[in-house]
Amino acid sequence: MKSWKTNLLAVPVLLWIGILVGVPMLLVVAISFLSRGHLGNIVYQFTLDNYRKVFDPIYLRVFWNSLRLALLTGLITLCIGYPVAYITSNLTPRGRALALGLIMLPFWISSLLRTYGWMILLGNAGLINNVLMALGIISRPLPMMYKFGTSLVGTAYMLLPFMIVAVFNSVDKLDRSLLEASYDLGAGRWQTFFHITIPLTLPGIVGGFTLVFIPALGLYFVSDLLGGGNTVFLGNLIHTLATRGRNRPLAAAFSLGMVALALMVLFVYWKVTKDKTGEGLLQ
């Protein structure tokens, strides 16, 4: 009885989320089963054609590109973000506030502008090429733009702060006396890192990975600007289909494919943080 009344408080929030997330989501599901008219309008006729196209080998390649990009982004941000988070959490309170502030600072500038920044840096007439040529290290510009790697660098850069913050939260909660106990029992620094620190900060690692992986699937403007559309990712494909391609039903079907990929990662996250290890890990 009491819990029913307590739950009542959540109703406004649920309504809000329901209207802003649930209804559009249902619309996407509905549209994905409809047909496209000659002029690109939606025709109210049930079809599974869109899903047939999604599983077409040509399009599966797009899924693979996106999966690869998101996985590599997660890996790169983890390799850079973990040490940064670890060092930050060991700073003095002042140093840590400053470091976290600096990590968050880029969010004050539009991500589109920051992507243009990368173009200025990496372009054929960009900063890096100019400096290297002026120093006589190279004689002609290194082509660094419009590659898979360029999209990867841009996406990883854009999402790195999420990884740092997620890992920071769990590294910060790590009881330092456990590390002392490990040294005391005869373990060296690396042994302690792999047997104590990593397992105990696993929720942060997986959480950060999830926070980075899911947006990496859909950050289409980064791969548009830096990748030049040479490698087609899910985000770009959906964007093109929904706008210039005038095929919103197919765009909706691909969107749901992307949702499915994201759900897979969320499932792993749920498994790791909820299963076996129990409260000890999360506390």
Add this chain to the structure above:
Amino acid sequence: MKQPLLALVKLNKYYGDVHVLKDISFTINEGEFLTLLGPSGCGKTTLLRCIAGLERIQSGDILLNGTSIKDLAPNKRNVNTVFQNYALFPHLNVYDNIAYGPRMKRSLSEAELRNRVGQVLELVQMSGYEKRMPHQLSGGQRQRIAIARALINEPAILLLDEPLGALDLKLRKHMQTELSRLQRKTGTTFVYVTHDQEEALNMSDRIVVIDQGRIQQLGSPREIYSNPANLFVTSFIGDRNIFPVTVLEIGEEHSKVRVGENVVQVRHSHAGRAALQVGEEAVLAILMDKMIVSCAPVENALRGEVLSIHYAGSQIRIEVRVADRILTVVEYQKIDCECQTGDTVYISWEESGALLLPQEPGWEERGL
């Protein structure tokens, strides 16, 4: 003479400008139960961490079996610690927690390891708990596992940092007996940190009393209890009435002092005798439970007026005003006279329960 197991030589430790350990020197013998006793913030835990290698010392040396270990990392020292909060690894079960040390050092095969874990679990009476996770254990059980995890490494010295602090009173008493038993059975040298005088007096072979980073006294529980070296130890250990008196006469063993209108003879501390001066103030400390209340005048007693009487189970506490001081007398069983509030009584004491110490400036302000 036999070489001591551990020798601390003029050890000094600073945190920034704060001098936390000052010229600490003493030795520990093999198989000994030694307690570092002092109020919180006195440096006892820091000293323990210096021995473990978790803190670096700025000067002095630490010798284990005659070899300096002060520059060795904690994992290279043959000592193990039982931490105050136990510090069991939450993601490992009891078996893996205990096996952690030997596994990291690769000192045992898995078969030998299984054997040893079984042995230490039996030692701490926790057989059958191998598969439990730390969060499934009670405080006392975690405590036992933490001890087993340290003992499996067969350390030369086991360091215990207030291990009973988080347990309730009943369990604490039980674990005291348990720790003594473990220490005797394994023959391991224990260095035990506590702020609880009862724990220290109960379990230790020797006690090091520390205050403000300095050793105040080192001795057996009996020595420290009945012959405290200075005012700090006097006030920190044992329940005593401590009050200033005027010295009238200084003898070989005893001195004559005045309290208000009373003149009494008391034993003085060996070290303190030189500092006593006729006509100057000194401090008299009498154990509350060694005092005797009488209704009729007796020799060598303080005359006073009963302020209140409290019956507290097996003991009776009587507050008596003597001169401008209020003294507390603790009597067990029956008292010599059935005194009432307002009565005039005479307080005497067992000779061994009283001690005359030189006055130290500022001690009363510390409120110990």
